[in-house]
Amino acid sequence: MSQRTDDEPILLAAHVHLTLADGRAFTLSASRVRIEDAYLVRSTLADVASSRCETVVLGDSNAPAALRGRLDRRHALVRRALDEVLAAGHLPYPDAIADTADVIRDLGKHIELRLMFPSFRCDLAIAPANQLIVGKTSRWTPHCSVTGTIVENGVAHAALGTATLLDDDQADVDRAIIQLDDTEIHVWRDGERLSALVSSNASQKYDDVTLTPLSKWTSIYTFHDFGDVWHLRIPSAQIELELRATFSDQELVTMTTTEPRWQGRCDVEGAMAGRFVKGVAYLEHAALDVTASMSELFAAVPRETLRALHKELPLPLTSENVRGLVGPNFERYLRDVDLAEVQRVVVEPIREILDRKGKAWRSYAAVMCYYATRGERQRDVVDLLLALAEIIHVGSLIVDDVQDASPTRRGGPSTHAAHGVPLAINAGNFCYFVWQAWLERLELSPTAKLRIYELYFELMRVAHLGQALDIQGFTPAMADEIIASGNVDLLARQLMNVYVLKTGAPASVFAQMGAIVAGGSDAQQRAIADLFEALGNSFQIMDDVQNLKGFIGDPKHCEDLIGAKVTMPLLEALRVLDLPRRRDLWDRIKRCAEEPSLVPAIVETIDQSGAFTACRDHAQKTLEAAWQAAAPVLEDSIAKIMLRSFCFYVVESLG
Numbered sequence: 001m002s003q004r005t006d007d008e009p010i011l012l013a014a015h016v017h018l019t020l021a022d023g024r025a026f027t028l029s030a031s032r033v034r035i036e037d038a039y040l041v042r043s044t045l046a047d048v049a050s051s052r053c054e055t056v057v058l059g060d061s062n063a064p065a066a067l068r069g070r071l072d073r074r075h076a077l078v079r080r081a082l083d084e085v086l087a088a089g090h091l092p093y094p095d096a097i098a099d100t101a102d103v104i105r106d107l108g109k110h111i112e113l114r115l116m117f118p119s120f121r122c123d124l125a126i127a128p129a130n131q132l133i134v135g136k137t138s139r140w141t142p143h144c145s146v147t148g149t150i151v152e153n154g155v156a157h158a159a160l161g162t163a164t165l166l167d168d169d170q171a172d173v174d175r176a177i178i179q180l181d182d183t184e185i186h187v188w189r190d191g192e193r194l195s196a197l198v199s200s201n202a203s204q205k206y207d208d209v210t211l212t213p214l215s216k217w218t219s220i221y222t223f224h225d226f227g228d229v230w231h232l233r234i235p236s237a238q239i240e241l242e243l244r245a246t247f248s249d250q251e252l253v254t255m256t257t258t259e260p261r262w263q264g265r266c267d268v269e270g271a272m273a274g275r276f277v278k279g280v281a282y283l284e285h286a287a288l289d290v291t292a293s294m295s296e297l298f299a300a301v302p303r304e305t306l307r308a309l310h311k312e313l314p315l316p317l318t319s320e321n322v323r324g325l326v327g328p329n330f331e332r333y334l335r336d337v338d339l340a341e342v343q344r345v346v347v348e349p350i351r352e353i354l355d356r357k358g359k360a361w362r363s364y365a366a367v368m369c370y371y372a373t374r375g376e377r378q379r380d381v382v383d384l385l386l387a388l389a390e391i392i393h394v395g396s397l398i399v400d401d402v403q404d405a406s407p408t409r410r411g412g413p414s415t416h417a418a419h420g421v422p423l424a425i426n427a428g429n430f431c432y433f434v435w436q437a438w439l440e441r442l443e444l445s446p447t448a449k450l451r452i453y454e455l456y457f458e459l460m461r462v463a464h465l466g467q468a469l470d471i472q473g474f475t476p477a478m479a480d481e482i483i484a485s486g487n488v489d490l491l492a493r494q495l496m497n498v499y500v501l502k503t504g505a506p507a508s509v510f511a512q513m514g515a516i517v518a519g520g521s522d523a524q525q526r527a528i529a530d531l532f533e534a535l536g537n538s539f540q541i542m543d544d545v546q547n548l549k550g551f552i553g554d555p556k557h558c559e560d561l562i563g564a565k566v567t568m569p570l571l572e573a574l575r576v577l578d579l580p581r582r583r584d585l586w587d588r589i590k591r592c593a594e595e596p597s598l599v600p601a602i603v604e605t606i607d608q609s610g611a612f613t614a615c616r617d618h619a620q621k622t623l624e625a626a627w628q629a630a631a632p633v634l635e636d637s638i639a640k641i642m643l644r645s646f647c648f649y650v651v652e653s654l655g
Helices: 063-067 076-087 294-298 300-312 319-326 339-354 361-372 379-404 415-419 421-439 446-472 476-485 489-518 522-549 568-576 579-591 596-608 611-633 638-652
Strands: 011-020 025-035 038-047 052-059 104-106 111-116 121-127 138-152 155-168 175-180 183-190 193-198 210-218 225-234 239-245 261-272 275-286
Touching: 011 104, 011 111, 011 121, 011 138, 011 275, 025 063, 025 104, 025 111, 025 261, 025 275, 038 063, 038 261, 052 063, 063 076, 076 638, 121 155, 138 183, 155 175, 155 183, 175 225, 175 239, 175 261, 210 239, 210 300, 225 261, 225 275, 239 275, 294 300, 294 638, 300 361, 300 379, 319 339, 319 421, 339 379, 339 415, 339 421, 361 379, 361 489, 361 522, 361 638, 379 415, 379 421, 379 446, 379 489, 415 421, 421 446, 446 489, 476 568, 476 579, 489 522, 489 568, 522 568, 522 596, 522 611, 522 638, 568 579, 568 596, 568 611, 579 596, 596 611, 611 638
Parallel strands: none
Antiparallel strands: 011 025, 011 155, 025 038, 038 052, 104 111, 111 121, 121 138, 138 155, 175 183, 175 275, 183 193, 210 225, 225 239, 239 261, 261 275
16 A cells, blocks of 8 residues: 555545436546556546446556556556556556646535546536544545536536545545435445445444445456446445446446456445335446456457357347348348248357357457547447457358368367258358348448458458368478478468468458448558458467467367378477488377377477477567557557557467
8 A cells, every 4th residue: 555645645536426407317436546746537427328438537747657567456468568558658548648637626615526528528516514534544525515517519417416525545446335315335445354334323334344246247348347236235234235237337447547447336225224225326346357367358258259149149039130130131031931940050050159159369359459449339339340250250160160071169069060061061151141231230431331341352262262272281292392301481481371361361351340340540450450460370370389289178189280280380390300300200290190199299399399489489570570560550548458468468378
């Protein structure tokens, strides 16, 4: 905990519940945070009627330097990416550097708030009540009155409400401030435990406090998990309440807090001293998965992708669902079709593969590039981008399994193994086209749609070329020549070309689609295209490394080796081994399909040759060069930081 250097608190906060003259309800939170000689203002405004939350975080010019090294509960890769932005003297969008002096002012008789949000301007005066409750590190003033205006679209609306004022020696503390008629309850995290004060008996501090999340919500921006329904119990005060988020999407999107945080309005019901009570609350808490590894955090992406796809491909199907799959001419084409049969022969085979979940990193690329080019937090748009990239990818997997005669996919039977080759080919091809019916729901310009379609059909052409080359593989004569000479350069370049066609190009196109939907500039789209082609290639290299080293529980561990498939780790090993060891290695690889016991020793030989390190170095060099070219074109933003973190992750965590 930071120590005071003067009488000024670390945190000065106002939590306000307002009602406009037209009856609309808002909840506003504004806090001024002091970090060394820097000041931050964090503010959120929840519009109950529209279920919309707007966030503004401002820092003065000293804030970037003050924040460096202090965000220790962020993941190490995120901190590295963030530090690049802070070291340049910037705050990542939507955070901004601005004068914070007049935003929250203590004028003695009242607190003045002047807050600008994207859609609203708030000019409010808070008159402190007489009751002042002093805690160990804080002062709490409940039951304050609020007057002022909220300006929307140039029209000023009179606003009245109540507020709680708080100053504290600690910021970024989990807390709830609950207003119940004439009683306020203040719950906060005090070290490892929770404590509470009740305004009707402020001299009594309660330590038998539990605040338990009953359900969680996943952010469509950061993909962190937050509680959105909570159960509060204070047995010694006879308090038992449920706090339910008025709407879930009230994340405080900022990189200025010690960890990802949610803060917003909750509706409250429950019992106090045996009587039914209800009211409203301000709740603030750290992400439930704040200690998650990057792999655990990225696991939220396939989960959210599957949720989005379940909306598009639900079971059981209704006629309205099929309309979404076919388009506006549904009645013309499907007048007498049995929907149960459509479900059985088309949707269910696709859902079986989808429901086993992949990594969905292509979906993540589309969404993060959407945000990196100023896309707004709109769930319908984000869900479409998540679903679009994954459904196309799954279509390619279904067809690929037919071509490879692979019996399994994602830990279960492949589509053709379960449903036969004809239905599998049809289901895979259906995935290639169904997303266009979903895209039509977005309000995009004809130019944007045309660009997306051009990119997609170009992708399909090059991906099929890549698939053909991959199916053909490299001839025994080419392998024999490499074994004899040790010169792998030509084959390595050809292999990289296949990687571009099969992995780099799809990643590049999905990322560009996100930027196009957001309205990114041509320069940004080009930079994103190059970056994600490099990222896709690097991902494929590291995926080949992992195929040998093995994901835990992956049933396809070493399938490339058993199939005598030429991959980059194998080429890097052949590059450095002498002729006798090259011959021995290749001979064992050709035999390992019939003698699986040879696999561990083969992997050890490849590893000891330095091939895995060489692959990682190549992937890192490729990706770093692409990042340095793209970074100047992309605005410093939270999305850019997450993209940079993902680049680190692909090379460092997968290797």
